[in-house]
Amino acid sequence: MNGLILLLPPLVPILMALFAHRLERRWWLFSAALPALFIGLLAEEGSGITIPWVLLGMHFALDSTGRLFLLFGALIWMLAALFIPSRDLAPGATGYIKQTFLLALAGNGLLILAADMLTFYVGFALMGLSAYGLVWGRSQRARRAARVYLVFTLVGELALFAALLFLMVSGGSLLFEDLTAEPMPAIALALLLLGFGIKVALPGLHLWLPRAYTLAPMYGVAVLSGPMMKAGLLGWLRFLPFGTPLEPAWGNGLLLLGVAGVVLGMLIGVVQRQPRAVLAYSSIAKMGLFSALIGFSLNHPQLAGGLLPVIVLLALHHLLVKPMLFMGLALWQRNHPGFWLLPALLLLALSLAAFPLTGGGAAKSALSTALGGQLAGLLLLSGIAGVALMGRFLWLLKGRVISVQQDPIPAPGWLLLLPVAVWTPFSWQAFIFEWKTLLPLVAGTALFFLGLVCRRWLDSLRLAMRHKGQHLNLGAVQIHADMPDASSTLRQIWLPLKQAAQPLRFDPASNASLALRDPAVWWLLLMLALLGTLSLSLFI
Incomplete structure (x- = not known):
């Protein structure tokens, strides 16, 4: 019985998607994430179930990492559901939005609970492709952003499918627990880094993200920047062989790309003129830190056991805080924001910048301890980037652009989740103040004001x-x-x-044929064709 309840997080949203056009109240969408929340809170860790007659056998299991991703991801999905408009913006548009939202939620729950590679891939593909409807908007620019997102997503899905084929042929098993039994083929490792690297916005694979975060509706941005982006990180945690020695070039390459992501996100983000764009490049910088830490863990198997749980906690903190900042920005752009909103946004920004006495500060302190003094320069650079970007974000709030909302935005729900986002992960050590933790804050603040002087x-x-x-x-x-x-x-x-x-x-195209003339799109289509040829070569 304990194993059967693991089917509810993907199954309930799929069933509700069949009747999405009749779900007039947003509370129905809110309730679709309740099974994931209850399982994250109450289900027994270690429970699992196998359905042998579906695909090649679907395996579900709940471990500590999956529990945390399921629990905190459910909170964001529930709050984002309340931001979906309750009335049609265009004929049939709201029903379509609800369907894609529910299918993306189902895919997210499926990949988190998956205990085998094929089930994970099905959930990842369902989530990623359904999110096209969450990026799609009424403007031509939003629709173009959705098309660019779709092209990148298709490349990532095909890369993952090709990697899955190589792993299945080399190891003979689809279970995650059997991945370390055989050395991972180099081509499979490269495809995994590419496929999940698109989702976590590695430098060069990040071009979809600023468009989507800037132009997509708020409910779409909330889940894209939270549970869906962290699904790429979870994929690395599930697939990559952290306990097996690899060629140092793999870890070093990912480490360098991560550092480049931190630098890219900081330098481009601090000169943006839209708050959403600043938050977008902040995500690139933060995911660059995670990528660098994953690369470091690949090269240091002896430290991976203590480092990976800290990476999970840091990722969960970002999973909560970044969507809360986006949704708080939507509240700020209402006609009459409350006097409480600016201090609340300040708290979230301080937590994301790892300010002492916050959850972000606690996670950063735990990370420094787990690294044992290594990568101190990277942590300092990441701290400076976080402070500079959050300072820029708060500065841009003074130029608030008023948007008239057709539906009331659920400010009470946002406020209820605020303390959870600010102080997760909670630790009493967060309340132990150390002066050395102020160095990134001082440097980041100085960088921000230097930018103002040089403007x-x-x-x-x-x-x-x-x-x-x-x-x-x-x-x-x-x-x-x-x-x-x-x-x-x-x-x-x-x-x-x-x-x-x-x-x-990117100038908006008047139709799809003009959009396909974009050289970047053609480069991605070429990559898609090459990956397809690579996959077919297994059977030739």
């Missing part, structure tokens, strides 16, 4: 370069330059790089 100088530089035939807009990360005479081959290389340098500057 006029940067504007003058931009105007000067414009007169020289170039246009440099540091505020929106837009780079336009006159192309010198070059061969067609060089132009084909230049165009995708130019598009990649301006992720928030």
Whole structure:
């Protein structure tokens, strides 16, 4: 009986999706995440169930990591459900939104409870593809962002499927517990890093994220930035061979990409002019830290046992705080925000920046202890990035853009979840103040105010370069330059790089055929074809 209840988190939302058009009240969507919440709170750890007649056999199990992801993810899904409009924005639009929301919720629950690779893949694909409807919006720019998200998601899904085939052929088993029995093929490891790297927005694979976070409806951004993004990290935790020695190049490569993500997120994020865009690049910086820690764990199997649980706690903190910041921003953009909202947003920003006496500070302290003094420079850089980005986010709130809401936004529910987000993971050590923890805060604050001082100088530089035939807009990360005479081959290389340098500057296409002319899309389609050929080669 204990094993049967593990079927409820994916099964209940799927059944509700069949009747989504008749679910007029948002509380029905709220209740769809209750099974995940109750299992995270009450189910017995170690329980499991196998359904041998579905696919190649579906295996479900609840471990400590899955319990935490299920529990805290359910809180965000429940609150995000209350942000879905209760009336149609267009004929049939609300029913479509509810269906995609419920299917994405089902996929998230399925992948968390999966004990085998194929079940995990089915849940991951269901969640990722259904989220297309959560990114899709009424504007042309939002629809284009949804198409870009879909292209990246398809590439990631195919990479994971190819990796699954290689692992099944090399090991002969689909169970996670059997992954360490045989050495992992290098091609499978590369595909896993690619497939999940898209979800966690590794540098170069992050181009979908600023678009989606800036243009998608708030209910979509909340789950994208929380449970869905952390699903990529959970995939690495489930699939990667942390206890098996690997070539140092794998761990070092992921570590360097993670550091690049921290730097990229900080440098581009602090010059954004939209609060949503700042939060988007903050996610890139934070996931860069997680990626670097995963790479470090691959190279140090002796430390992985103590480090991975701390990474999980840090990820759960981000899973809660980042969606809360997005939803708090939606509250701030109402006509009459309460006097309590700005202090609440300040608390969340301080917690995300790992301020002492918060859950973020406790998690960062535990991480420093688990690393044993190693990667001190990375932790300092990440702390500076967090403070600078949160300072920029709070600064932009002064230019509040009012949006008229058709439905009341559930401020009481947001407030109830606020202390959980700010002080998770709770630890009494968080209330032990140490002066050395202020170093990243002081450095990040200094960087932020230095940016304000240099703002006029940067504007003058931009105007000067414009007169020289170039246009440099540091505020929106837009780079336009006159192309010198070059061969067609060089132009084909230049165009995708130019598009990649301006992720928030894609002009809306009037139809789908124009969208496919985007060189970046064609590069991704080429990668899709290569991965498909690679998968088919197993059977030739």
